[in-house]
Amino acid sequence: xxxxxxxxxPPLHCQFCRNRSDSAFHNLGTDxxxxxxxxxxxxxxxxxxVIMHEGARPQGVYCIHKGKAKLYKMGPEGKxxxxxxxxxxxxxxxxxxxxxxxxxxxxxxxVDTYACxxxxxxxxxVIEGNPKFSLNVLKLSCHELGEAGKMIASLAQKTVRERxxxxxxxxxxxFGEDEEGFLDIKLTREEIANMVGTATESAIxxxxxxxxxxxxxxxxxxxxxxxxxxLRKIAAVFE
Amino acid sequence: xxxxxxxxxPPLHCQFCRNRSDSAFHNLGTDxxxxxxxxxxxxxxxxxxVIMHEGARPQGVYCIHKGKAKLYKMGPEGKxxxxxxxxxxxxxxxxxxxxxxxxxxxxxxxVDTYACxxxxxxxxxVIEGNPKFSLNVLKLSCHELGEAGKMIASLAQKTVRERxxxxxxxxxxxFGEDEEGFLDIKLTREEIANMVGTATESAIxxxxxxxxxxxxxxxxxxxxxxxxxxLRKIAAVFE
DNA sequence: CGATTAATTGATACTTCTCAAATCCTGTGG
DNA sequence: CCACAGGATTTGAGAAGTATCAATTAATCG
Numbered sequence: 001x002x003x004x005x006x007x008x009x010p011p012l013h014c015q016f017c018r019n020r021s022d023s024a025f026h027n028l029g030t031d032x033x034x035x036x037x038x039x040x041x042x043x044x045x046x047x048x049x050v051i052m053h054e055g056a057r058p059q060g061v062y063c064i065h066k067g068k069a070k071l072y073k074m075g076p077e078g079k080x081x082x083x084x085x086x087x088x089x090x091x092x093x094x095x096x097x098x099x100x101x102x103x104x105x106x107x108x109x110x111v112d113t114y115a116c117x118x119x120x121x122x123x124x125x126v127i128e129g130n131p132k133f134s135l136n137v138l139k140l141s142c143h144e145l146g147e148a149g150k151m152i153a154s155l156a157q158k159t160v161r162e163r164x165x166x167x168x169x170x171x172x173x174x175f176g177e178d179e180e181g182f183l184d185i186k187l188t189r190e191e192i193a194n195m196v197g198t199a200t201e202s203a204i205x206x207x208x209x210x211x212x213x214x215x216x217x218x219x220x221x222x223x224x225x226x227x228x229x230x231l232r233k234i235a236a237v238f239e
Numbered sequence: 240x241x242x243x244x245x246x247x248x249p250p251l252h253c254q255f256c257r258n259r260s261d262s263a264f265h266n267l268g269t270d271x272x273x274x275x276x277x278x279x280x281x282x283x284x285x286x287x288x289v290i291m292h293e294g295a296r297p298q299g300v301y302c303i304h305k306g307k308a309k310l311y312k313m314g315p316e317g318k319x320x321x322x323x324x325x326x327x328x329x330x331x332x333x334x335x336x337x338x339x340x341x342x343x344x345x346x347x348x349x350v351d352t353y354a355c356x357x358x359x360x361x362x363x364x365v366i367e368g369n370p371k372f373s374l375n376v377l378k379l380s381c382h383e384l385g386e387a388g389k390m391i392a393s394l395a396q397k398t399v400r401e402r403x404x405x406x407x408x409x410x411x412x413x414f415g416e417d418e419e420g421f422l423d424i425k426l427t428r429e430e431i432a433n434m435v436g437t438a439t440e441s442a443i444x445x446x447x448x449x450x451x452x453x454x455x456x457x458x459x460x461x462x463x464x465x466x467x468x469x470l471r472k473i474a475a476v477f478e
Numbered sequence: 479c480g481a482t483t484a485a486t487t488g489a490t491a492c493t494t495c496t497c498a499a500a501t502c503c504t505g506t507g508g
Numbered sequence: 509c510c511a512c513a514g515g516a517t518t519t520g521a522g523a524a525g526t527a528t529c530a531a532t533t534a535a536t537c538g
Contacts, residue, residue: 479538480537480538481536481537481538482535482536482537482538483534483535483536483537484533484534484535484536485532485533485534485535486531486532486533486534487530487531487532487533488529488530488531488532489528489529489530490527490528490529490530491526491527491528491529492525492526492527492528493524493525493526493527494523494524494525494526495522495523495524495525496521496522496523496524497520497521497522497523498519498520498521499518499519499520500517500518500519500520501516501517501518501519502515502516502517502518503514503515503516503517504513504514504515504516505512505513505514505515506511506512506513506514507510507511507512507513508509508510508511508512
């Protein structure tokens with residue numbers, strides 16, 4: 001079956017991947033990219049499909065070529081807590097493999113997603129044989145550790161309203177906007193609530209509040225940030 | 240000035256450090272340890288002294304030889320959010336250096352603390368020249384990333400009571416118990432609240448509740464876990 | 479286009495925070 | 509070593525913020 005959008009599928013060789021410059025592979029040499037290109041395989045996931053399952057032992061990592069996914073942990077009554085999102089160029093599954101622990105968060109595709117799969121053994125081979133790549137991944141995980149710290153402080157100290165504003169800004173930074181200025185990601189109200197860490201109804205009420213204040217506008221699941229400075233002010237209680 | 244407790248001060252050579260086996264330096268060769276030993280210097284911090292300051296650019300990392308410290312972010316009205324603790328053998332400051340970002344959390348000594356300081360340049364030298372060490376640090380940061388994820392889910396989904404029980408168990412896992420069975424760490428109620436992410440009064444109230452239920456007992460700032468299975472049951476709503 | 483799921487709103491209950499006041503304890507200096 | 513000042517702990521009362529439950533309307537997807 002032929003893909004509808006050619007650009008959705010990754011090239012055979014990583015060297016020609018358009019995500020390379022913002023990925024962990026950005027400063028590798030041709031020979032190193034050769035190795036990875038030979039080892040990787042391409043996979044695709046339908047919207048809603050689970051890419052990795054919390055508690056499992058992954059056999060490799062994915063580098064997202066084109067798509068969007070959520071990483072989340074399951075709570076007591078099946079309530080998801082979204083930890084972060086991943087999109088083009090992002091590496092997922094590496095945490096579990098490197099720390100040799102079960103997967104700490106399930107990953108589900110939010111839209112049809114194309115990715116490159118690098119088997120565990122190959123990933124280690126490249127990590128161990130290539131200090132530069134290893135350092136890239138190290139930087140990446142240290143950066144994410146910082147983001148996680150911010151999220152911890154937010155959850156502990158900010159109100160739901162403040163966190164909601166923050167999340168909206170994070171969504172924009174992560175996924176950008178479409179031609180019409182809407183956030184380029186469609187989430188259900190429940191998913192927004194699961195990222196903010198609140199009840200769906202609370203998220204809805206506060207979204208309505210922000211709408212009334214003219215800081216955002218919505219059109220079904222599409223959200224447009226109308227007053228980013230205002231949102232930033234609400235969100236940036238500290239930091 | 241001569242130290243009161245000789246064992247508090249690290250040895251001149253890392254090879255003889257008693258923390259080595261549980262640190263990121265655990266599987267390094269003699270020559271590699273030589274390098275680090277030559278580059279490191281010993282420092283000490285009094286109880287309450289700030290080791291690193293949020294927002295600053297660290298010039299090196301510390302490996303704690305003997306002591307206890309808290310890592311925390313400052314909230315709006317000066318409320319601290321404790322992200323994690325560090326003790327013997329733990330590496331601190333590495334996240335900021337590796338991700339090339341300002342320090343994300345201040346670090347303050349909870350007791351008199353002795354540490355080895357490794358300047359940034361030396362740290363990079365060892366990281367870059369030694370894949371094994373690099374991988375150790377990578378594993379470390381991936382492990383901490385997993386812990387941070389757990390904390391995010393806890394903060395978002397558990398009640399204060401559940402989180403308090405969880406924190407008590409974490410404190411025990413991190414610092415252990417003294418001869419009398421008390422947690423081997425003395426924190427103010429405020430610090431406990433700052434870890435749980437709640438108001439000091441709430442933490443106090445819930446500690447009293449746990450006391451009445453016979454799950455813990457206290458003696459000033461000393462806390463003894465009397466019923467760990469019970470605490471685990473309260474804490475482990477999910478996971 | 480119809481069935482199902484999601485979003486919205488209202489009412490109410492519960493959790494947690496804040497403020498205040500009364501001990502208690504800790505660390506310090508004499 | 510002891511007394512004391514000042515901070516820490518504790519408890520109560522009331523306010524605020526969120527969650528839950530229920531019912532209605534809107535949107536989405538086959």
